[in-house]
Amino acid sequence: MGRGQLILIEGLDRTGKTTQTELLLxxxxxxxxxxxxxxxxxxxxKIIDRYLTDKSYELPDQAIHLLFSANRWELIDSIKSTLDSGKHVILDRYxxxxVAYSVGKNIPGMDIHWCVSPDKGLMRPDLTLFLVNEMGSDSRAGFGEERYESVGMQQKVRKQFDLVLKELGDATVKxxxxxxxxxxxxxxxxRRQVDNLLSNPNEEYHHF
Known part of the structure; x- marks a missing residue:
C-alpha cells in the first residue's frame, strides 16, 4: 500500500473553503x-487562539508569524505518520x-522572503487548490469577530496571495x-482534481 496524499484547500475567508474541506473529508x-x-x-x-480572539492581547507581528509557523511544525510529524499509514490528510490552510497574511500587514522587514524562511523544510502538499471568488470578500456576509476577520484585512491578503503563489507555487497548485x-x-x-491525483499518486515527499 502506498502512502496517503496531502491535499490542501486554500483561499480567503468566506470562499467556501472550510465547507469544501469537510465535504472532501x-x-x-x-x-x-x-x-x-x-x-x-x-x-x-492555544497562544494563537488567544491572540486571534482577544484583541487586547498583543504580540509583535514577527512573533505571531513565527508562532503560526511553529504551529505547523508541531503537527508535521503527526501528518507524516498518518500519510505513511496510507491515510490521506486534508489541510484547511497551511x-x-x-505567508500571505503576514506579508499583507506591510510591516518593514517582513517581506515574503523573511516570512517564508521559518517554513522552509515543511512538507509540500501533493495538491493545493486555491479557491478564488472574483466577487470579492466584501460581497459575502458573515465575517466573524476574530482579529483578521475584516473586509480590509481580507482585501490586503488577497493582493498578497498572487505573490505568494508565484513565489512558492509549482505544478501541484491549482x-x-x-x-x-x-x-x-x-x-x-x-473532486475532479483530487481524483486525478489519486489515480496517479505521489510516492515521494517534497518540501518547501
Whole structure:
C-alpha cells in the first residue's frame, strides 16, 4: 500500500473553503483526516487562539508569524505518520495563508522572503487548490469577530496571495474560480482534481 496524499484547500475567508474541506473529508472517509490551521489545541495553538480572539492581547507581528509557523511544525510529524499509514490528510490552510497574511500587514522587514524562511523544510502538499471568488470578500456576509476577520484585512491578503503563489507555487497548485458557483458545483470541481491525483499518486515527499 502506498502512502496517503496531502491535499490542501486554500483561499480567503468566506470562499467556501472550510465547507469544501469537510465535504472532501466525507467523500474520502474513512481513509482521510482533516487538519485545520491554526490547530488551536496544541500548546502553541492555544497562544494563537488567544491572540486571534482577544484583541487586547498583543504580540509583535514577527512573533505571531513565527508562532503560526511553529504551529505547523508541531503537527508535521503527526501528518507524516498518518500519510505513511496510507491515510490521506486534508489541510484547511497551511503555509500559503501563513505567508500571505503576514506579508499583507506591510510591516518593514517582513517581506515574503523573511516570512517564508521559518517554513522552509515543511512538507509540500501533493495538491493545493486555491479557491478564488472574483466577487470579492466584501460581497459575502458573515465575517466573524476574530482579529483578521475584516473586509480590509481580507482585501490586503488577497493582493498578497498572487505573490505568494508565484513565489512558492509549482505544478501541484491549482487555482479554482468559484465565482457564482454552487456548493455542489465547487465540490465537483475539487473532486475532479483530487481524483486525478489519486489515480496517479505521489510516492515521494517534497518540501518547501
Amino acid at each position: 466525507n467523500n474520502l472517509s474513512p481513509n482521510a483526516e482533516l487538519i485545520k490551521f491554526p490547530q488551536r489545541q496544541t500548546p502553541i495553538g 503555509v500559503f495563508s501563513g 487555482t479554482l474560480n468559484v465565482t457564482g458557483k454552487t456548493i455542489d458545483e465547487v465540490e465537483l470541481m475539487i
